[in-house]
Amino acid sequence: MNETGYLKILKDGVWTQNTGFVALLGLCPLLAVSNSVVNGLGLGLATLLVLLISNVAVSLIRNLVRPEVRIPVFVLVIACVVTAVELAMHAFLPGLYTVLGIFIPLIVTNCCVIGRAEAFAFKHKVAKSAVDGIATGLGFMLALTLLGAVREVVGQGTLFSQADLLFGELGKGLTLHLADNYRGFLLAILPPGAFIGLGCLIALKNIIDSRIQHRATAQPATVLIEAKS
Amino acid sequence: MRFKIVTSPHISQDVSVGQIMRRVLYAMIPGIAALTGFFGWGILINLVIATVVALLAETVMLTVRGRPLALHLSDFSAVVTAWLLAVALPPLAPWWLTALGIFSAIVVAKHLYGGLGYNPFNPAMAGYVVLLISFPREMSTWLIPHGLDQPHALSFLDALRAIFSSEWPARFTLDALTGATPLDALRTQIGLGLTVTEIRNSPIFGIVAGQGWEWAALGFLAGGLWLVYTRTADWRIPAGMLGGLAIIATIFYLADPQHYAPPWFHVWSGAAIFGAFFIATDPVTASTTSRGRLIYGAGIGILVYIIRGFGGYPDGVAFSVLLMNIAAPAIDLYTQPRVFGARRG
Numbered sequence: 001m002n003e004t005g006y007l008k009i010l011k012d013g014v015w016t017q018n019t020g021f022v023a024l025l026g027l028c029p030l031l032a033v034s035n036s037v038v039n040g041l042g043l044g045l046a047t048l049l050v051l052l053i054s055n056v057a058v059s060l061i062r063n064l065v066r067p068e069v070r071i072p073v074f075v076l077v078i079a080c081v082v083t084a085v086e087l088a089m090h091a092f093l094p095g096l097y098t099v100l101g102i103f104i105p106l107i108v109t110n111c112c113v114i115g116r117a118e119a120f121a122f123k124h125k126v127a128k129s130a131v132d133g134i135a136t137g138l139g140f141m142l143a144l145t146l147l148g149a150v151r152e153v154v155g156q157g158t159l160f161s162q163a164d165l166l167f168g169e170l171g172k173g174l175t176l177h178l179a180d181n182y183r184g185f186l187l188a189i190l191p192p193g194a195f196i197g198l199g200c201l202i203a204l205k206n207i208i209d210s211r212i213q214h215r216a217t218a219q220p221a222t223v224l225i226e227a228k229s
Numbered sequence: 230m231r232f233k234i235v236t237s238p239h240i241s242q243d244v245s246v247g248q249i250m251r252r253v254l255y256a257m258i259p260g261i262a263a264l265t266g267f268f269g270w271g272i273l274i275n276l277v278i279a280t281v282v283a284l285l286a287e288t289v290m291l292t293v294r295g296r297p298l299a300l301h302l303s304d305f306s307a308v309v310t311a312w313l314l315a316v317a318l319p320p321l322a323p324w325w326l327t328a329l330g331i332f333s334a335i336v337v338a339k340h341l342y343g344g345l346g347y348n349p350f351n352p353a354m355a356g357y358v359v360l361l362i363s364f365p366r367e368m369s370t371w372l373i374p375h376g377l378d379q380p381h382a383l384s385f386l387d388a389l390r391a392i393f394s395s396e397w398p399a400r401f402t403l404d405a406l407t408g409a410t411p412l413d414a415l416r417t418q419i420g421l422g423l424t425v426t427e428i429r430n431s432p433i434f435g436i437v438a439g440q441g442w443e444w445a446a447l448g449f450l451a452g453g454l455w456l457v458y459t460r461t462a463d464w465r466i467p468a469g470m471l472g473g474l475a476i477i478a479t480i481f482y483l484a485d486p487q488h489y490a491p492p493w494f495h496v497w498s499g500a501a502i503f504g505a506f507f508i509a510t511d512p513v514t515a516s517t518t519s520r521g522r523l524i525y526g527a528g529i530g531i532l533v534y535i536i537r538g539f540g541g542y543p544d545g546v547a548f549s550v551l552l553m554n555i556a557a558p559a560i561d562l563y564t565q566p567r568v569f570g571a572r573r574g
Binding site: 183186187190192 | 337341359364
């Protein structure tokens with residue numbers, strides 16, 4: 001564990017130990033906010049920012065803090081960062097701030113943030129902690145955006161609706177209408193859609209993983225089968 | 230998870246899954262005939278669409294999951310799910326609505342949970358609830374039963390056109406063809422402050438419950454009693470459900486007869502009888518112990534009354550069945566029969 005490569009940190013955060021699809025941490029915002037791509041992307045970016053800053057901060061003070069009191073210190077650091085991010089979003093992205101509502105301050109309670117502080121940043125140098133924060137944040141953002149995309153397409157037949165909340169005037173033309181006269185499928189927008197969608201995405205990830213593994217071990221396996229028959 | 234049917238150890242009878250499922254299909258025929266008589270060809274067209282889609286979905290899912298096709302297709306479970314769902318749909322429901330409901334039932338509620346015998350929720354009702362939540366307008370467009378106000382002679386072609394291209398016959402306005410169901414009317418008009426007696430004077434109500442509807446209920450009752458007689462369904466579930474519904478309805482009716490409909494109306498209305506004999510008795514998702522089945526049934530009956538009287542939907546059989554499906558394992562756990570000779574408590 002002493003020599004963890006940056007590439008491995010990145011791969012772990014985004015894919016192998018993805019917060020949303022593998023560790024199943026932070027399910028509350030993941031399920032609640034992912035009803036459209038823009039909402040998912042917005043909260044994903046906010047969480048990414050919080051993870052990056054809190055990881056760097058925790059890593060910086062890791063030699064000053066006694067292990068006995070580390071958890072309250074983590075909580076303080078994370079709460080400060082989230083408050084700052086919340087105020088920043090209120091100032092610069094008021095539309096998205098209103099849509100996401102309570103889920104921005106609730107990033108404090110997202111267990112993947114304190115999880116990374118405890119499991120990674122407290123034990124590693126600043127640069128690595130920063131990469132880990134970005135990787136975990138990207139992974140969470142990927143989960144949020146993917147689930148948001150699935151639910152938005154199935155639920156209302158669009159992609160990137162209300163993109164102006166995130167990208168300003170530029171985003172207005174971004175909305176894609178995938179089908180004319182789509183009646184909408186309300187279930188996908190409602191909470192059950194989040195659970196079913198997340199289940200399907202996790203299943204999809206597992207299929208991809210097992211395919212990759214199968215391909216990696218395909219050579220010896222075929223030999224075995226041939227030997228048996 | 231193993232599924233164990235509690236039976237008497239002394240009498241054995243060779244009944245395959247396929248035979249049970251076919252009996253359920255036969256038992257539905259009188260009720261379906263009555264529904265067709267009052268609501269026209271749409272009912273039968275829906276049945277055919279549902280059956281075809283269900284068999285297709287079942288075939289695809291079995292192939293994907295690498296299960297023996299012939300064995301599972303010949304057990305008729307997909308057809309039963311299709312019929313149960315199709316009967317619950319409005320007579321002129323667009324074809325995609327039926328297809329989507331069957332897809333949710335067979336693919337999501339049944340096969341994603343492990344297929345026949347492993348699904349925790351009644352597939353037909355899961356599919357129905359998906360539609361009810363997602364498409365409230367399409368799901369509440371019910372025809373007025375035949376013989377009311379005016380005979381709406383919708384021909385076979387009219388029904389076909391309405392279902393497949395959503396073109397309703399131009400010689401009738403939509404209002405002349407569709408109307409509130411009896412339970413719907415009761416709900417809205419009690420909300421407006423009318424008394425039950427005043428509401429019951431409306432022509433949509435018949436002798437016991439809704440005009441036309443009550444005959445369909447009678448048909449399902451006949452089929453259901455036959456199922457109980459042949460021991461295909463345990464009498465405890467329908468008895469528990471209708472009993473629970475009747476008891477809670479009686480309590481409210483005695484407290485204020487002008488505000489709450491009488492128990493016989495509730496038992497005979499909506500999907501209560503159909504649900505009690507055909508939906509709640511699904512052996513996979515119901516409770517399996519004798520006492521548990523009574524409790525399970527009574528729970529559904531009470532929930533149906535609560536949803537009808539105080540909930541947001543006119544009828545609540547589907548939601549109640551799904552809620553009690555969740556409770557079934559817990560009920561089973563606490564109603565394990567005492568082994569003979571074992572200590573009490």
